Amino acid sequence: MASNRADRGDDLGRVGNAHVGHSTELAHLATEEEPAPRAVRVLLVEDSQDVRLVVRRTLERSPNYEIVGEAGDGAEALRLVPGVEPDIILLDLLMPDVDGRTALPLLARVCPRAMIVVLSALNADHEAAPAIAAGAFAYLEKTAIGPTLSAELDRLHSLWLRALRGETVVAPSALT
Numbered sequence: 001m002a003s004n005r006a007d008r009g010d011d012l013g014r015v016g017n018a019h020v021g022h023s024t025e026l027a028h029l030a031t032e033e034e035p036a037p038r039a040v041r042v043l044l045v046e047d048s049q050d051v052r053l054v055v056r057r058t059l060e061r062s063p064n065y066e067i068v069g070e071a072g073d074g075a076e077a078l079r080l081v082p083g084v085e086p087d088i089i090l091l092d093l094l095m096p097d098v099d100g101r102t103a104l105p106l107l108a109r110v111c112p113r114a115m116i117v118v119l120s121a122l123n124a125d126h127e128a129a130p131a132i133a134a135g136a137f138a139y140l141e142k143t144a145i146g147p148t149l150s151a152e153l154d155r156l157h158s159l160w161l162r163a164l165r166g167e168t169v170v171a172p173s174a175l176t
Helices: 049-060 074-084 100-110 124-133 148-163
Strands: 014-015 020-021 039-045 065-071 086-093 113-122 138-141
Touching: 049 065, 049 113, 049 148, 065 074, 074 086, 074 100, 074 113, 086 100, 100 113, 100 124, 100 148, 113 148, 124 138
Parallel strands: 039 065, 039 086, 086 113, 113 138
Antiparallel strands: 014 020, 020 138
16 A cells, blocks of 8 residues: 555565565655754654653663654644754554544655654554555554664664665564
8 A cells, every 4th residue: 555655565574573565656855965863853643641651751861862752642743843953753543533544644845855653552463454555654553662662763763764765674574
């Protein structure tokens, strides 16, 4: 299935604990010159303040990440995006008012250079493919929240940047 962001097809692969889509059409979003290295800007979109606190504290332990905003639902995330310009959007699916399923394609459209990672308690076996078809780059279950979250995001963000530069990105597990 094609989306505005990339032709991801129905084929999913895995990188570490993440389900990722295959991106081949993101090169048009890349810029000619890469900016100087800086912390990766993260927007947390999660209705549970406790989960946001755990994710924030986990990512703040790494110099690679800067939390630039937090939203309790999709509508708030859509209001924040233009001002915070995130590199990564961590998005829960089940939230009150505007949920992640509704916000996902809208966020992908208004912030096409941001890597959207669904971070949900819902089982990836049933939810990853629809999320990726709607514009997510990867799907992580909330069980991934912990000491390895930063490393998982490092790996995914590296793949995302390669896709933005026009490289074909295929999850290693798709090759086996």
